[in-house]
Amino acid sequence: INTAPLILSPVHQQATSNAAAPAYRVDGKAVNYQTLSQHVISLSQQLAAQGLKAGDRLACISHNNPEQLTLYWACVDSGIVFCPISPRFAPQQIIELIHTHQYHNYWLEPEQAAELKQLLESQPNISGINVDLTLRSSGKAELIDPTRAVNAILTSGSSGTPKAAAHSLTNHIASAAGSGEQISLNANDSWLLSLPLFHIGGLAILNRCALAGACVVFEDKTQTLATQVVRDRVSHLSLVSAQLQQLLATGATDNNCLSQVKAMLLGGGAISGDLLAEVAKYGIKAYTSYGMTEMGSQITTGPALSDGSSGKTLSGRELKIVGNEIWVKGECLFLGYLAKDGFNLPLNDSGWFYTKDLGHLDANGNLCIDGRADNMFISGGENIQPEEIEAALKLHPLIADAIVFPEADTKFGHLPAAILKLANDSANQPSEAELTEFLADKIARFKRPRCYYPWPEVSSTGIKVVRKQVIEAVRVKV
Ligand code: ATP
Ligand code: MG
Structure with missing residues (x-):
């Protein structure tokens, strides 16, 4: 009652x-x-x-x-x-x-x-x-x-x-x-x-x-x-x-x-x-x-x-x-x-x-x-939490948003890849070499993305970016 x-x-x-x-x-x-x-x-x-x-x-x-x-x-x-x-x-x-x-x-x-x-x-x-x-x-x-x-x-x-x-x-x-x-x-x-x-x-x-x-x-x-x-x-x-x-x-x-x-x-x-x-x-x-x-x-x-x-x-x-x-x-x-x-x-x-x-x-x-437990993945036996890498990437003045996800790799099982949204629709994405240097003192070497993708067009239904949708859109393209 x-x-x-x-x-x-x-x-x-x-x-x-x-x-x-x-x-x-x-x-x-x-x-x-x-x-x-x-x-x-x-x-x-x-x-x-x-x-x-x-x-x-x-x-x-x-x-x-x-x-x-x-x-x-x-x-x-x-x-x-x-x-x-x-x-x-x-x-x-x-x-x-x-x-x-x-x-x-x-x-x-x-x-x-x-x-x-x-x-x-x-x-x-x-x-x-x-x-x-x-x-x-x-x-x-x-x-x-x-x-x-x-x-x-x-x-x-x-x-x-x-x-x-x-x-x-x-x-x-x-x-x-x-x-x-x-x-x-x-x-x-x-x-x-x-x-x-x-x-x-x-x-x-x-x-x-x-x-x-x-x-x-x-x-x-x-x-x-x-x-x-x-x-x-x-x-x-x-x-x-x-x-x-x-x-x-x-x-x-x-x-x-x-x-x-x-x-x-x-x-x-x-x-x-x-x-x-x-x-x-x-x-x-x-x-x-x-x-x-x-x-x-x-x-x-x-x-x-x-x-x-x-x-x-x-x-x-x-x-x-x-x-x-x-x-x-x-x-x-x-x-x-x-x-x-x-x-x-x-x-x-x-x-x-x-x-x-x-x-x-x-x-x-x-x-x-x-980060979220379900985003974690393993690369060469090491745990990788994508949010840690994303936070480091977002410190770059030209990067407004970043999503890191695992890409299959025969040697390491998975390797981190990153999807980048540029600030103010900036046309000049930082080069891979530049990003490697930028990340050098911020995250461990094995966490460095091996590949970068531009942010895809996805329609948003709410206030936050649904990372699954963004990752899927990139996977379809590659
Ligand atoms: P679903 O439950 O359907 O998978 P969701 O968890 O994203 O979606 P919400 O309830 O809208 O749905 O969002 C809550 C989540 O947002 C939290 O569980 C956490 O992952 C994230 N979040 C909330 N506040 C913060 C914060 N300050 N920093 C980082 N992540 C946060
Ligand atoms: Mg939830």
């Missing part, structure tokens, strides 16, 4: 205590918590009227927009599982994901291509729903059980097909509370929704802001990040490495627009030491973080240090390193991957979740990520 006390969803809590404060800002216009609360109640009624009930899974194929934000909070109230999918997946992939994870209903943002719409409409057993954000309800919000699933977020698919990780509001509350220990957030703050809601980093922004009574700022794609930070008085933003590079390259630092920023949360993957050094040069208040979908985003966080370490474990999480693998547990740990009936939560006998990430703690107790 579930004995968790029922609670009022944070959006409605803010509507009683903080009604006139902006809940979100879009195209320069603010919507306050009272209005959002009324939209959420109306949307819950709209979902019920269209036949959805507690426990149903609702796919949401959309870019970030107010409809999607409101839909999430309506799902929270209704016990419906909000299941966002990147609209950048190929239409056939979207259909497959919907069938695999048994999402029987979907909402498609109106701007989506007719091809996807037709394909969805032709599927048996799934039906589309409509969302009308012009309607408000003055009805009363119901109390909810915070332990039930409110969302399923697809992992990035680095190790294969994305898995749908389900979280409860209790998970999100613990996640936000721990985050707040390092990065304070209050009702006067505004967090730029600079990550998509189909990634945990985006959804975590909605949860943190609603819990703190802060404002979510939708990105305006006609502006650079820097101009929007000034225009909308952004105090907080979350960025992955590529966005940070872009921000630094678009003059954000010239007019010191970032001086008003209270916190820039960096994560999603490794952030190179020289990027962090540049951030430090401008006095930006940046935080690095190690996180994953299954832990509701951040696990560790700390003020950015130029060594690229990821800070310390936040409360609500436990972390230990066994061998060199990172294990986690705690209140933030997800409910499990969506399965046919309920959830599949793969834990060991003591309740630990294996991240399959490798890491160590430095002398100050900060977590350093050494």
